[in-house]
Amino acid sequence: GNSVTQMEGPVTLSEEAFLTINCTYTATGYPSLFWYVQYPGEGLQLLLKATKADDKGSNKGFEATYRKETTSFHLEKGSVQVSDSAVYFCALNNNDMRFGAGTRLTVKP
Amino acid sequence: DAGVIQSPRHEVTEMGQEVTLRCKPISGHNSLFWYRQTMMRGLELLIYFNNNVPIDDSGMPEDRFSAKMPNASFSTLKIQPSEPRDSAVYFCASSSLASGTLGEQFFGPGTRLTVL
Numbered sequence: 001g002n003s004v005t006q007m008e009g010p011v012t013l014s015e016e017a018f019l020t021i022n023c024t025y026t027a028t029g030y031p032s033l034f035w036y037v038q039y040p041g042e043g044l045q046l047l048l049k050a051t052k053a054d055d056k057g058s059n060k061g062f063e064a065t066y067r068k069e070t071t072s073f074h075l076e077k078g079s080v081q082v083s084d085s086a087v088y089f090c091a092l093n094n095n096d097m098r099f100g101a102g103t104r105l106t107v108k109p
Numbered sequence: 110d111a112g113v114i115q116s117p118r119h120e121v122t123e124m125g126q127e128v129t130l131r132c133k134p135i136s137g138h139n140s141l142f143w144y145r146q147t148m149m150r151g152l153e154l155l156i157y158f159n160n161n162v163p164i165d166d167s168g169m170p171e172d173r174f175s176a177k178m179p180n181a182s183f184s185t186l187k188i189q190p191s192e193p194r195d196s197a198v199y200f201c202a203s204s205s206l207a208s209g210t211l212g213e214q215f216f217g218p219g220t221r222l223t224v225l
Contacts, residue, residue, distance in 0.1 A: 032211050043113075043200055043216035044152075051211050089152070097142075097204075097214055101151045 002027045006090040006100035013080055013107050021075040021103045023064075023090035031094035033057075033066050033073040038087045038102070047075075047088070080107045111135075113217035115201050121223045127189040130220045133182055134203030142214060143176055143186050144200040152200075158184065159206060191224045198222070 007022040025033065032051045036044040048057030053068035062077045073090060085107045090100040114133040122128055134141050142157040156166040161178045169176070173192070178184040188195055198221050202214040 034213055036216075043218050044202075044214075045216065046213045049213060093212065095209070097154075099152050 002031065002092060002094045002096055002098050004090050004092055004098050004100040006088075007103050008101070009087075009103040009105065011103060011105045013105070015082055015107055015109050016079045017107075019075070019077040019080045019084075019105065021088055021090075021105070023073045023075065023100060025071050025073065025090075025092050027071075027092055027094045029094060031092040033064070034091040034093065035062070035064055035073070035075050036089040036091060036099070038089065040086070044089060080105070082107045082109055113201055113203055113215055115199075115217035115220050117220060118218065119221045119223075121225065122191055123225050124192055125190040126224075127187065128191045128195075128222060128224075130186040130199050130201075130222070132184045132186070132201030132217060134184070134201070135215055136182070137205065138203035138215070139181065139206045140204045140214075141178060141184050142202040142204075143184070144202065145197045146200060146219070147197045155186070188222075191222075193224045196222055196224050 003026045005024050034049045035047040037047045038044045048059040050057040050066035056065045064073050064075045087102045087104045089102045092098050116131045139160050143155040144152050146152045155168045156176045158178045176186045198219045200219045201217045204212050204214045
């Protein structure tokens with residue numbers, strides 16, 4: 001079946017550090033891949049997405065590349081800010097939306 | 110666009126009471142999802158509808174939970190009777206079937222339920 005596995009948190013970084021949150025998936029066919037972000041007290045909101053192999057999704061300095069050969073969609077940002085503190089969810093849509101468990105990121109000044 | 114609207118935003122009730130959560134999806138969206146989020150279990154899909162028809166309710170924890178979608182612009186999730194272990198944040202999300210696998214879900218702000 002379809003599933004998503006993402007890096008367990010929590011992750012704590014200093015401001016301007018490099019961020020990677022790993023995500024791998026299991027699916028048949030050609031799913032679309034997403035990263036959602038949840039700020040405290042809010043619902044999930046789409047951060048970026050990629051719909052086919054080798055596509056790179058990007059938004060707000062975050063990037064993720066759809067790697068079919070490694071079934072991965074790792075989230076990266078070169079320099080995190082305190083305002084990036086949130087929970088990040090990897091997800092896939094293969095006619096059935098599946099979310100990862102979420103990774104809590106805390107960025108300290 | 111107003112986005113997905115949920116009400117109430119917060120609900121505090123006593124064990125045994127009936128609780129009704131409400132959701133208005135984004136206009137034009139024809140898929141609607143109910144999720145529950147807790148620290149222990151993370152984000153769980155409870156039920157989803159396509160074109161107002163329940164497609165998969167396998168995530169509904171037990172018979173105390175029920176969901177309806179009487180029309181394209183409104184859905185309810187009811188818990189009767191409520192128990193303390195139902196305390197969680199309940200999210201509604203909507204999407205467009207026409208987007209297929211390309212489409213994302215749009216989430217509401219959630220209802221924080223506390224059952225005492």
